Amino acid sequence: MSLTNLDLVNESDGFPYYQVDPDLYLASISTYYELRVSGYNYGLGYMLPSVAEVFRGVPNWELDDDERTLTLTEGTDAASRSAAIEKTLLAVRATGHFKVLDKWRNELFPVYGRGKELLFNVERSASPLFGVVTYGVHLTAYVKKDGEMKIWVPRRARTKQTYGGMLDNTVAGGMATGEPAFETMVRECGEEASLPDDLVRKTVKPAGCITYFAIRGEKAGGETGLLQPECEYIYDLELPEDVVPKPSDDEVEEFYLWSIEEVKAAMAKGEFKPNCALVMLDFFIRHGFLTAENERDFIEIVARLHRKFEFPTL
Amino acid sequence: MSLTNLDLVNESDGFPYYQVDPDLYLASISTYYELRVSGYNYGLGYMLPSVAEVFRGVPNWELDDDERTLTLTEGTDAASRSAAIEKTLLAVRATGHFKVLDKWRNELFPVYGRGKELLFNVERSASPLFGVVTYGVHLTAYVKKDGEMKIWVPRRARTKQTYGGMLDNTVAGGMATGEPAFETMVRECGEEASLPDDLVRKTVKPAGCITYFAIRGEKAGGETGLLQPECEYIYDLELPEDVVPKPSDDEVEEFYLWSIEEVKAAMAKGEFKPNCALVMLDFFIRHGFLTAENERDFIEIVARLHRKFEFPTL
Known part of the structure; x- marks a missing residue:
């Protein structure tokens, strides 16, 4: 199995688009x-x-x-x-x-x-x-070693109820009522990766958000076919070489420090939790690893990562 | 006059969305x-x-x-x-x-x-x-001075047929048939800002694309109400302090080196060519100057800058 980047997008943004196929969209909505x-x-x-x-x-x-x-x-x-x-x-x-x-x-x-x-x-x-819009934060931590970028990739605990054993973004979490995006991100950095609060606050860079409309499949757990429009606020964190993320709760099994090529290969093998693969695609696009020249579906992918929903958002 | 960032988006992405207002969209399309x-x-x-x-x-x-x-x-x-x-x-x-x-x-x-x-x-x-989709390249050149980012902003020649005297992105140009995005960008860097070819190739970073669907107004010149879906490939270029962009054709009057606050102020005053304001918004989002915390319409703006078109794209 080798998934294209567009396959990865389709997995998390499977809800039809009116402007692509009005008949399919309306037939779908009407159910x-x-x-x-x-x-x-x-x-x-x-x-x-x-x-x-x-x-x-x-x-x-x-x-x-x-x-x-x-x-x-x-x-x-x-x-x-x-x-x-x-x-x-x-x-x-x-x-x-x-x-x-x-x-x-x-x-x-x-x-x-x-x-x-x-x-x-x-x-x-x-x-x-x-089927309401939910919000989360996703952070990609990386180091630059001899001019090469490497990304910290955690593997989810095999015991996790959803997507157990799959690869994830360095830090990610849902945004509960009352906690702003930035504070959620700082807290999750401590809980999931043992990253020092002051280092995160000083170094982290907000970098937009991604939005996509998923139809839940088997791997999400529970009923299939449920509708899930999601918004994830995106953060980048360049870490010094001597700061190593460590699991501090039981959600993460271990962290790998991988090259862009290693991350891409794991994505193509379907090893990432689906929405985390989208966060990596957005990272690759913003950092110039995925371009108009090397990705056939470049424009399509960029648009699909930033969907305009049918429903109000924050 | 003080324009919000959403006002700036509305100016260049004025075509209705089915998912926001189906009746308005269908009434519009049917004409x-x-x-x-x-x-x-x-x-x-x-x-x-x-x-x-x-x-x-x-x-x-x-x-x-x-x-x-x-x-x-x-x-x-x-x-x-x-x-x-x-x-x-x-x-x-x-x-x-x-x-x-x-x-x-x-x-x-x-x-x-x-x-x-x-x-x-x-x-x-x-x-x-x-009303076909057209393609272009837009580049933002910046310097980091004592930790502060400053952006190179050109003023279009007052004699230009369209948007004369308005502010622009550091370098921008349309993509003619047969010339790839990256090569178009390198060429325009030379023509519009006298930036050395080898410096640009070594330093520039592709950073995605923006897509928006404009209804042409007065300032675009010619007939009003024409439909214009556009895709702009985006590039960032961090310049050394001693490299100064210089007009080399008659399209640019002069270059300013402005702080983020100065650029924002000019945007709010409507001084930027409309689609160039969108490129600046995308830059601010990717670089963490515009965030979920300081921009009320953050999610809406991010989605609107990356529209999924009704028509095929490259």
Whole structure:
């Protein structure tokens, strides 16, 4: 198996594009239900019919089969909406309806409206059920040795529930409600790679974000076909040669210091967690390793890494 | 007048998005004609009805008002299609139909199919009439002085036909058929900024591309409302302090060495040529000057700078 870079993009950005194939896009959209909250006339995520069905007749929710919307009718502010959602999710979890809820994280993800106002918080493991946009931070640490760049690549613990044993970005984590991107990144640098707080703050460089719209497959765990639009804030960190990332929790098995060619080879073999491969592609593009001259699908890849969503974002 | 960064994006990426407002998008699309070539069942650009109308009854062209397509019926390869298009354009130019053709450049721009095959070449000044995707290179040269980054910003000659007297990227130029992005960039560095060929080749860093879909306004010159999807390949060049860009043709009036704050201020005052402001935004994002923390519309801006087009690209 040798994956092209476009194959890697397709794996994490599998949701159709209207401008590429309107018929496919509309056929696809028409099968989903749109998540809404009362008082706002736009969608916040796409849900599978099999998921929306579970909310039929549940207090605080209204399923409209003609409009194909599922609307949260309870709550007039973020706190009351969040409470109503949590109540339903705890009950649904107890019934055992959804495998994704078996991995309950006790971590809240924010969902925003068009004015960038917080509409509600939702338990992390439930976010793909609703198909809402989620946020994370991904950092690539590298060293320059005799003019050659080498990248610190961790292997995820084989015991991890999702993508166990696969390769990852040096540091990555989800952004829970209330924690800004930069602070999330600094904290994760300590937790996942034992990188000193002051070194990170002084040296790290924010470098944009990537956005992509995944249809969850087998490897993500839980139900397949769930919709997952994600935004990852991107950071680069050039480390001195004597600073070596070390696992400090049980999420990482070990760190490798790899050349660009070694990273590319592992990507082509499908060894990276899919969205982490996208972060590497973005890194290669920004640092001039992937160019118009050496990548046939260059423009397509750059655009696909920065998708404009159907839903509001922060 | 103080423009936000999102205002700057809107100026160059004014074409609607289906996923933001389907009704507006479809209403907009339905007014245009789609450019096609015989044997290929997809569009290559959107044309104003007032432009398409001129091709009615012209040999080698078929205007279909029901399908709202304008199809080039002559030619079975790039050479013969290009010749047929040139013949029509020379005649149309002679009739004086289109103001944009007054600025005939004698420079050919390539138009590609979905297999990235060259479908035809078209005179540069005519490309906005057809609404086809065009390509260019934009380079930002900077120096680091006492840890502070400063950017070389040229002012366009006041006598330039388009955007005269406005600020520009250090080096920029259109990509004519047959010249790869990197070579175009090296050549323009010599022509526009007198930068030594070997220094550029050794030091320059490709850093991706930006794509945006403009609706041409007054300042672009010629007819307004023409559709212009553009792709600009992006390069960064860190210059030693003693290398000073100098105008070597009559396109540039003078170069300024400005701090990030000075560049931002000029952008907010609308002093940059619109698409050059986008290149600066992309530079600020990649270099960590524009972040999730200091830019309210961060995610929106990043996505909008990397638009997925309706039409095939190289």
